[in-house]
Amino acid sequence: MKKKYLLAPGPTPVPEHVLLEMALPMQHHRTPQFNKIFAEAAEGAKYLFQTKQDVLILASTGTGAMEGCVTNLFSPGEKVLVVNGGKFGERWGEISKTFGLTVVWHDVKWGEAADPKKIASILARDKEIKAIMVQASETSTTAAHPIEALSQLTRDREDVLLIVDGITSVGVVDIPMDEWKIDALVTGSQKSLQLPPGLALVCLSEKAWSFADQSTCPRFYFDFKxxxxxxxxxxxxxxxAVSLVTGLRAVLRDIQDEGLSNVFKRHDRLARATRAAIQALGLRMVAPDCPATSATGVFVPDGVDGGKLVKSLRDEFGVTLAGGQDQWKGKVLRIAHLGYVDTFDIIIAISALEMALKKFGVQIQLGKGVAAAQEILLEAY
Ligand SMILES: Cc1ncc(COP(=O)(O)O)c(C=O)c1O
Structure with a gap:
């Protein structure tokens, strides 16, 4: 027998009562009964996004809503600035190019955050740029970009939008959509929303809706209006996605019961505990200056094959973490701490990492990372 633990940055574990809710017999979607569920989920999503605007619930993964932002807000030939600090930043650019937009790539070294001053000067030089597209948390590098500072560059301009991929940030850190005047904010179900993959949520500002009136990109399925x-x-x-929407309503009720500020505090504590453990073990974080709250990336020690380490953790220890992508393949592992994750999930992740590293011949004092994490995790009790 081997028990399994899921600590990857999506999909994340689904609470038992939500699984049960989603296992209820299928119901027809064009009924007053399901309309009520849909409306309650959409209302709960407004709380999550901290907005008075409508939150659209789409049957797709997060990338569908990203694509929808491009096709609903812009026209072929228009110019957008893409913060490219990892795989998902790259995705904003690839989608934009697919629909004929002109991409101004703003490359950021992997593991680092975008510099708002540099972006401000690009915007000042090039008045044709219609949007900044960015991740709040670049999951591939576990770096967080400074969304509030970026929002200062767009909030007083009618001609530039701030489009934020919050897929591993909404419901993890405070990103008040209306207060910061974010123009488009996207998330997906399989992250902080503790659901299986298959739903994308997206919210637009009034300014973004006015862009939608002008946009001529081709679109069919993802038609926000x-x-x-x-x-x-x-x-x-x-x-x-009837079952997922039913699950979404349940999760959003839980989030409202816990209170968003407590949700953010919980994620912050888990992230700090994980970082403390990594430091105590003498490992090197990949984004030490701008760590995301959703996941912590760690360079695997020299001489260790990160791919094999992640495989051993998954197949021998039963603990699924994520490896590195592209240039960091085999060199990095990522421990996620978002969604239905609490104190003892972190203990499991750190303890398994210590044991696996020791098995791979790394000089590790067992328990050192766990103890460092415990010191911080104890704050909640
Ligand atoms: C920051 C970020 N953006 C986009 C995506 C893509 O989302 P999906 O796989 O739901 O399409 C992910 C998935 O991990 C992500 O973490």
Missing amino acids: KERKNLANQTSAYTP
């Missing part, structure tokens, strides 16, 4: 119209009637344009 059509979705907004349907949302007003408590439904979606096409068949909603």
